[in-house]
Amino acid sequence: MRIATRFVSRTAASSMVVAALALAGIQAAGQTASAAPQKASSVVTCTTANTKVTVAEVSRPINHLLLKATNTGTKPCYAYSAPFLRAGADAQAPLPWADETTPQAVLVLEPGQSAYAGITTYSPDGEGGGKEKTLGVIFANRQGNATNTEKTLKLPNGGVFFNSAATVTYWQDNAADALSW
Template identity: 40%
Template sequence: MRTSRIRLFAATGAALAALALTACEDGTGTEDEGAGTGTSQPSASATTDTPSDSAKDPSKEDTTSNDPAQAGGGKNGGNKGAGGSGTGTGTGDKDDNAPENHVSCNGSNTTVDARPVPRPVNHMLITVKNSGSKTCDLTYYPVLRFDEMQWVPQPIEASKPQAVVTLAPGETAYAGVLLSAADGSGDGGDTAHKLTVAFQGRTPNSDGGPSAVPGLPADGVYYDSSMAVTYWQQSMADALTY
């Protein structure tokens, strides 16, 4: 009886072993232990997916910037934007030396001196200095008025220059005045104590701006009906030629 039990157990164990082997071979056996715990390694296909952002090649990253200064063209776009704010030093700058940008010389941007000269006799020299910051033009001839006289001395046409006299800041120009006839042929002589020098504009006899009132000698200046004035001259010698 004992021998029969031992054989029965042995036969039973062999049958169970054979059954387990068969289950493993046909895939119906127990589940892989690792799959149940969720710690299995990813499959080969999972490891070849697109790399994460931290693993990207920096050289292939999108370099588009949200900076308005670089919008629409990277560096070139940024430079263009910066240039838009630099118009104060570009072609918009005004050249004060260009003829079209000159201002008129007048009593507001010049200093004026008037004084008799010993030679030629009966002459006075008017000196105008540009005391402003811009180049100015002296057009035609000065319009003179002694005291309250009601007439205007005529210009000496022979003294008309070939070009408008232009004064840069600090420069001077001149006009000569024949006060009275040397032979005494003039009439209506008088002694003046005040002189007003008016300036002409771009067209003859137009208003060139504020007048000047230079001082005269204490004993005054004598003049008569023969008084005449030169056009504005660049040199003192030219102003005193007539």
């Protein structure tokens, strides 16, 4: 008889604990929902309007440049896919994206944070080419299409040689990953 009483007592106690937790969860959910609109900050797409873009020559690996995009806005921004790059003012098409560099998730840049893309400028396997003095940069939107205005950057050393093997990586969260391709 005593065993049965304990069993009933434990069952009753567990039911009360479950009910209390459920009530606390409902109250907490209500509090969270009312507080969320006050704290929520919308995330926007990174563009040339809210992001500073720079390009630099790197010592290793050879034939590479490093593109850096820093969020200068007041809201976090998504750095989607890879940048559309136009090597030279007369470029007819953007540099191809290196598909093997696709990250596992879209990068979210908090204000002041940076994303990086590695640019392979040429390869002995490539064809043609020439020395270009500028690099046009356009960000991608969620659908992978070009966003707004192009930002034109001057390339280091008065110009850089590009040929048909030139590519750009997807946005990475650090320079080392961007340059490892």
